[in-house]
Amino acid sequence: MRLPIFFSKKRGERRTGSPAWGSFGEGFFYASLLTAGLFVGGLMLTGVAVPEWRINNHFTEVEGRLVGKGLARRTTTDLFGIRRQSWRPAVLLEFHADGESVRAWHTSGWGEATTDRSLALRQLDGWRLGQSIRCWYDPERIETVVLKRGYSWWLWLLTLLLPGALVVFGATGLAQAASAWGRSEERQAAEIGQLLSPLVRSSPDEEGFPTVPACADLMNSPGTIQRFRLPTESPEAWSLLGAGLFALLWNAVVIVLAVAAGFDLAGGRTDWWLFGLLAPFGLIGLAAIGLFLRRLLLATAIGPTHLEISDHPLRPGGTYGVHLSQGGAVSFRRLELVLELEEQATFRQGTDVRTEKQVVWRELMCCWDRLEPVPGRPFEATLQFKVPARAMHSFRSLHNAVGWRLVLRGIPDRWPAFLRVFPLVIVPAGPDAAAAVVRQPLREVVS
Amino acid sequence: MTERAAAGEASATATLPRVTVSFASDQAEYAPGDMLETSYRVAAIDPATITTVERSVVWYTEGKGEEDFGVVFFDRLLAGSSDAMSDEPTASAAVDWPSGSFSIRLPSSPLSYEGLIVKIRWCIRVRLFFSSGRDFVSEHVFFLGDIPVARPLRHAVS
Structure with missing residues (x-):
């Protein structure tokens, strides 16, 4: 007999597995969650929610009389065989239902039972024998009587939230597992892509560049010297x-x-x-x-830092102008403007989701030493920079990203160093730029 | 493919399936917008045991982060049927069951990238489904674009 393999195995360029068994395992897990949710929900509904709802909607109101009071004792034995007693106040009510006189004990409505007998007795002090009491009885079981109506909202919330979360999580997972039944990951991705394609609209600038992040937010602020002011x-x-x-x-x-x-x-x-x-x-x-x-x-x-750029999005091999404006009345030991490429990876570590960033390429564009503030005027500089001809384009997927940015690093005289980051979007080179690419190491083509 | 899997699938031939893919370019390097013309050959397996062949062109990430992947071409061929469920208008299928060929125009992005904690790879996947319900996937990497390999920074800007 051949046992099923639940997980696929990768051997070099080949991978084998059983998608049907994989989907079955996943479906079984979510079906268990759904069943647990329905079971717990059913218990809470029948044990808590429905009785409360019946009290408020089906019980009959009647004027009763207090004819007796006492303590209801409950004895429990714990794991070590030690017996414990608890008491709960109880009142005996007399009322007329369907033409006959009924006597019934009522014990609820005083909270939890207490192991302190004297405390339970003190709770009875407020009740006077013979006093009239408004109460509600169950027409189907006349001996069931309550002194209070209303809803425990926290209990309803708990009833809905806890099993509701299990049901929603289980049902969506089960639906997902059912849709993935016997389907390869490529087929699922292709079908999802077909479903989502009418919903996803990209701007004309991003058209034709899948996985390149949108840069509309980087282009909606016009500059004073250059074309766009970059957000920081x-x-x-x-x-x-x-x-x-x-x-x-x-x-x-x-x-x-x-x-x-x-x-x-x-x-x-x-x-x-x-x-x-x-x-x-x-x-x-x-x-x-x-x-x-x-x-x-x-x-x-x-003070504020403003950085303006001559065009956006950028292309590999392109030359762009930037205008830097640094406000404030602080003198700087050093100010430097750097072009950086940063990778970003999001991964799970245990139950945590972590994001790691690493700068993989950095080029100093310009630096200024010993800058003294001019009263009423910000420090300003205009310069040009060239994007490397074989630069990686900006990339963003669900868990991974590769992003370009201009970074202003400042070391003020009597303050700690600071950073101002200005994200950029670089789209892949077009056919013209691709033809002009010379196979050289990246650093050598940077001006 | 593991021996256990192979035992059930290839009982007729007692061999493992072997999928070879040939690219038009010797180095399997393409520029964005190029036509990817490829043919694949399935050998060492009884064709009668294969019910479905899925051909796809996908990119996926590797590295420290969770794997992301995207499909730019997907095609599903059923045994005994000449119809292919193709989602790509530029794709063409010349079927010599279970071997075949197809061609698509490659997109502009993402380009193949060998970063430090993020890597982007392109590949052709040929997935064979067997009558027992199991499957076998063969993956063949190619390169899109010409991005240099990233190297750790030697020193920070002072």
């Missing part, structure tokens, strides 16, 4: 935002603790644990504010 991706902006959010959230926690401590003090109590916690929390909060203000000062003191 400043790592400092993200760290400023991160520092701001951290300072805000941390200090919100500190304020909540401080208010609680203040109420304690006002009430004549001193919770030393709370005060002990408040002191280091407060110090960290102050440090977070200080860090945020420092970054804010750095971002505002250095």
Whole structure:
């Protein structure tokens, strides 16, 4: 008997496997999730949601009388054979249903059972024998009576969310596995491509360049000297935002603790644990504010950087003009403009999704030493650069990317170094440019 | 193909399938927009055991990231039928079951790229489906474009 092989094996250029068994395994996994979702959903619906819905829609309202009260005792034995008792308050109600007098115990409505018998007894103190009580009974089982109606929204939410997520995840996975049944990955990709092609519209500039990222966002801001002003991706902006959010959230926690401590003090109590916690929390909060203000000062003191370019998207072998404008009243020890090619790969590591970046090519376009600010005027420079004739084009797929960018690296006099990144899109060379390509090492053709 | 798989598929011939692909270009190097004319030959297997042949031209990524891939040409040929489910108007099929040939015009991108953590490869895949439900895929790499191999940076810009 030949056993099925569930996973394909690759041997050099050949790969063998059983797509049918692979799809079956995947389908079985998702079917299990779907079944589990339906089962748990069914349990929660019949055990929680439906009874609650019946109380609110089917139970009959009646005026009853409290004729007895007591404790319902429950005895349980744990794994070690130790017996534990818990108590729950119970009231005996008398009411008229269908022309006859009915007496029924009601135990729910006081929360969880307690192991403290005296506490359960105290909960009964509020009830007075003979008092009138509005209650609702089940017409189908008259001895079932409740004192409260309404919906537990969190319970409904839980009923919908938990099994709902399992059902949605399982059903979509099962549908996907069914659609992949016996189909090769090439066939699936081709069919998905045919389905999506009417929905995906690319701009005229990107037409004919699959996997080259769109550059419409890089071309919607006109420049003053050159044709387009490039948007910036400043790592400092993200760290400023991160520092701001951290300072805000941390200090919100500190304020909540401080208010609680203040109420304690006002009430004549001193919770030393709370005060002990408040002191280091407060110090960290102050440090977070200080860090945020420092970054804010750095971002505002250095001033904005504007970079304009003569054309976009770029082509290998093309020569382009750029205009740099650096504002602010800071003097620089060094300022340099660099053209970089960066690879980016996203992968799973355990349950984490990680992204690794690596600069694989870098060319210094220009650098300036000892720059002193001129009051009221930004530092400006215009220069030209050439894209290498055999440069890789910009590329982006779901988990991988190859991107070009201009990077301004600055070292101010009394501030830490900073980076301003300006992404570029390079499309593949056209037939003319391809014909002009000379087979040389990449570095030698860069001007 | 593993021995276990082969035992069931090739019981008639007791041999493994062998797929050879020949490119018009000796180096299997093409420029964007070129016509890719190729023929493939399936040997060492009883043609009667093959139910379907899928020919495709795909690009895929290799390296540190998860694999992405795209199909620019896909063609499915069924045994005993001259009809091919082709999704590519520039494709042509000359069938000599289960061997054959096809030609397509290659797209402008993505170009073959040998980066440090991202690599892009192009290949022709010939996938054979057998009457038992198993399949066998043969992959033949070619190069699109002429992008130089990326090398680690020696030093940072000072």
